[in-house]
Amino acid sequence: MDDHIDKQDSKKDAVAEIDFISSIILIVFSLGIILWSLKMPRPGGWSSAPGLIPLFLSTCTFFMGLALLFSSIRNKGFSQLITKCRGFSFSQSISSTKAKRSLWIILLTAFYMFVLLGRVPFELASFIYLASTLYVFWRKGGLLKIILISTLLPFITSALFRVLFVVFMPGESVFDWLLSYLR
Amino acid sequence: MYSFWMAFSPYLVLICSAGAALGIMWGAMPGLSTTMAMALLVGLSYGMATDVAIIFMLGVFTGSVFGGAISATLINIPGTPDAVPTQLAGFPLAKKGQGGLVLGTSITASMIGNWVGILLLVSSVPFAIDIALKFASWEVGLLALWGVAISGTLTVREAPLKGWISGWLGLLIALVGREGIHGYERFTFGNRELLLGVPYIPVLIGLFGLTEIFDAISEPSPYVISQKVGRVLPPFRLIVRYWKSIIRSSFVGLLTGVIPGCGANVATFVSYGVGERFTKKRFSKGDLEGVVCSEVANNANIGGALLPSLVLGIPGSAPTAAFIAALSLHGIILGPTIEHEQPGLLYFVYGGLIIANVAMYVSAFALIKPSVKLFSLPRQILLPVVALLCVVGSFAEKLAMFDIYLMFGFGLFGYIMRKTGFPIGPMVLGVILGNMMDENLRRAMLVFRGQTIWQVLSRPVGTTLIIIVILTFISGLYRKKRKVGV
Numbered sequence: 001m002d003d004h005i006d007k008q009d010s011k012k013d014a015v016a017e018i019d020f021i022s023s024i025i026l027i028v029f030s031l032g033i034i035l036w037s038l039k040m041p042r043p044g045g046w047s048s049a050p051g052l053i054p055l056f057l058s059t060c061t062f063f064m065g066l067a068l069l070f071s072s073i074r075n076k077g078f079s080q081l082i083t084k085c086r087g088f089s090f091s092q093s094i095s096s097t098k099a100k101r102s103l104w105i106i107l108l109t110a111f112y113m114f115v116l117l118g119r120v121p122f123e124l125a126s127f128i129y130l131a132s133t134l135y136v137f138w139r140k141g142g143l144l145k146i147i148l149i150s151t152l153l154p155f156i157t158s159a160l161f162r163v164l165f166v167v168f169m170p171g172e173s174v175f176d177w178l179l180s181y182l183r
Numbered sequence: 184m185y186s187f188w189m190a191f192s193p194y195l196v197l198i199c200s201a202g203a204a205l206g207i208m209w210g211a212m213p214g215l216s217t218t219m220a221m222a223l224l225v226g227l228s229y230g231m232a233t234d235v236a237i238i239f240m241l242g243v244f245t246g247s248v249f250g251g252a253i254s255a256t257l258i259n260i261p262g263t264p265d266a267v268p269t270q271l272a273g274f275p276l277a278k279k280g281q282g283g284l285v286l287g288t289s290i291t292a293s294m295i296g297n298w299v300g301i302l303l304l305v306s307s308v309p310f311a312i313d314i315a316l317k318f319a320s321w322e323v324g325l326l327a328l329w330g331v332a333i334s335g336t337l338t339v340r341e342a343p344l345k346g347w348i349s350g351w352l353g354l355l356i357a358l359v360g361r362e363g364i365h366g367y368e369r370f371t372f373g374n375r376e377l378l379l380g381v382p383y384i385p386v387l388i389g390l391f392g393l394t395e396i397f398d399a400i401s402e403p404s405p406y407v408i409s410q411k412v413g414r415v416l417p418p419f420r421l422i423v424r425y426w427k428s429i430i431r432s433s434f435v436g437l438l439t440g441v442i443p444g445c446g447a448n449v450a451t452f453v454s455y456g457v458g459e460r461f462t463k464k465r466f467s468k469g470d471l472e473g474v475v476c477s478e479v480a481n482n483a484n485i486g487g488a489l490l491p492s493l494v495l496g497i498p499g500s501a502p503t504a505a506f507i508a509a510l511s512l513h514g515i516i517l518g519p520t521i522e523h524e525q526p527g528l529l530y531f532v533y534g535g536l537i538i539a540n541v542a543m544y545v546s547a548f549a550l551i552k553p554s555v556k557l558f559s560l561p562r563q564i565l566l567p568v569v570a571l572l573c574v575v576g577s578f579a580e581k582l583a584m585f586d587i588y589l590m591f592g593f594g595l596f597g598y599i600m601r602k603t604g605f606p607i608g609p610m611v612l613g614v615i616l617g618n619m620m621d622e623n624l625r626r627a628m629l630v631f632r633g634q635t636i637w638q639v640l641s642r643p644v645g646t647t648l649i650i651i652v653i654l655t656f657i658s659g660l661y662r663k664k665r666k667v668g669v
Contacts, residue, residue: 015604018602018603018604019603019604022603022605026348033355036370040367040369041365041367043365044365044629045632047625047628047629047631047632048364048365048625048626048628048629049625050362050364050365050367050369051369052624052625052628053354053358053620053621053624053625054355054358054369054370057351057354057355057358058355060351061348061351061352061355064344064347064348064351065348067344068344068345068348071344097403098401098402098403099401101400101401101402101403102397102401102598105396105397105400105401106397106595106598109393109396109397109570109591109594110591112570112574113574113587113588113590113591114588114591117574117584117587118584126571129567129570129571130567130568130571133567133570134563134564134567137400137563137567138561138563138564141564149564153568153571154571157568157571157572157575161575161579167575167579168578168579168582169575169578170574170575170578170584170587
């Protein structure tokens with residue numbers, strides 16, 4: 001029972017710390033938008049000004065940020081954050097399995113979307129992405145299965161969208177060449 | 184009546200069934216929305232005979248509206264934006280091994296919603312249009328605001344503040360781009376890609392699709408959806424038990440469909456929210472009644488959206504705008520004189536909707552087992568494959584690489600939001616409704632220029648909506664206070 005209460009308390013503390021940081025970001029962001037909205041031109045007066053709705057929304061966001069800040073301070077978010085910052089170690093924070101897995105999937109996806117797509121044909125880019133992702137996260141599947149899935153699926157996706165749904169793929173596709181050849 | 188029975192010819196039934204099955208598959212793919220399907224069909228339908236084009240489009244329309252529920256239930260990624268409430272209520276049940284039953288209930292609810300939509304479409308043409316015409320810019324803007332406020336309260340009941348912040352940020356994101364009244368560029372940072380605004384499809388895919396991929400794969404042992412399909416057809420008494428929700432959601436769906444500009448997104452969120460209030464239940468913990476509320480409204484919205492499209496020539500939603508465009512390519516101009524200029528067309532559409540509804544029901548049940556089997560694959564295999572679909576879904580609308588980058592950015596942002604306890608749903612709704620709210624409220628301000636506050640408040644629908652918005656905020660704050668007190 002005590003253990004359960006301790007767990008709940010630590011979760012509440014963690015939320016309060018995060019809320020403290022989030023509220024500061026929100027307040028700064030909304031202040032920026034308020035200033036920006038005030039600088040926008042008002043060709044037909046305030047009633048139809050382009051900055052009217054952004055001003056209204058960012059003012060609301062500012063007050064919501066303030067409410068979040070007060071609530072996190074009330075839940076000792078600030079003091080917990082200071083304590084945590086003192087004992088913070090970057091290498092320790094990324095050493096957990098979950099953090100490592102998060103980093104891997106984000107980096108692999110970023111590489112696929114920013115580097116591969118649009119530069120190499122869709123099927124090849126997707127093969128590289130799938131093969132590397134499956135290799136990292138599903139090693140027990142075996143290399144043969146990984147290669148088979150990574151080769152077949154991009155072609156199936158491409159065929160389904162390009163031929164059946166008439167949707168273009170990012171970058172060139174093998175089916176673009178095939179369709180232009182058939183025409 | 185001859186036109187009505189024409190829709191039941193075997194050839195047209197076959198075409199409609201193919202359209203419904205294609206629509207279901209389309210809707211199930213993350214990011215491929217009903218609007219996109221209908222927009223693509225505008226060009227394709229030109230080569231078809233008029234009756235075939237109408238029937239095929241109605242089949243795809245009905246199928247894809249339901250299809251979004253499949254991926255929403257089984258992989259926690261809504262295929263279409265309006266499937267978000269189905270995802271909230273259905274996915275927790277799918278995790279407990281009831282994916283088949285959730286889908287069966289979704290299909291049945293969709294069919295009931297469709298029937299109600301059709302019946303109300305046929306019977307309430309003059310009445311519904313009369314109500315819809317009371318919604319001018321002011322009322323539509325307030326309705327959008329209420330949609331975001333209610334979704335904020337619903338997704339995080341004990342911390343509504345975070346829900347509202349998420350919704351408000353979504354509304355702000357929607358304001359990026361050239362605004363519609365003076366043509367002024369807002370928050371574009373000189374980026375030409377942002378001139379037309381932030382497209383909501385990549386935002387939706389990023390926030391729901393990529394976020395789910397990042398979150399589920401980062402778990403050392405990701406959750407598994409049971410391969411056992413189990414009972415699919417919901418027990419009759421279950422549907423009977425939810426009769427109040429069915430009737431309520433049907434009216435919400437129909438009415439939001441009739442109001443121009445309010446699509447199925449608003450319908451499902453409002454119906455889900457109103458349902459929670461009436462039943463005093465929390466659907467997001469997993470509840471079939473939540474699925475019923477969302478799916479009935481979603482599908483009743485089809486009939487509702489077709490109402491102003493057919494009778495006034497004003498599209499009730501984006502997919503019906505594509506429907507109107509496709510018909511105009513065939514030389515059919517919809518509007519108040521439709522009965523004189525196109526005698527029998529209305530009856531043919533009624534018949535088509537009935538066929539599409541039955542075809543959707545049969546095709547959807549046939550697709551449940553393969554869908555559950557497919558989506559119960561280990562997450563480590565399934566989710567990277569879903570990433571491919573996310574890429575295609577984001578790219579398909581504008582064929583722009585920028586949309587893929589945007590999707591990635593929002594995926595990362597959604598992941599951070601999830602880790603910090605901010606709900607994603609209200610932000611998506613904010614992005615979808617932001618422009619509608621902005622333009623309508625400012626247009627209303629122009630109309631109200633020179634009027635006193637009492638003149639503005641003398642509009643009954645608008646004033647009722649203002650009271651509802653205020654009550655939504657007050658009830659959220661009250662609930663939070665009560666929770667803190669406990």
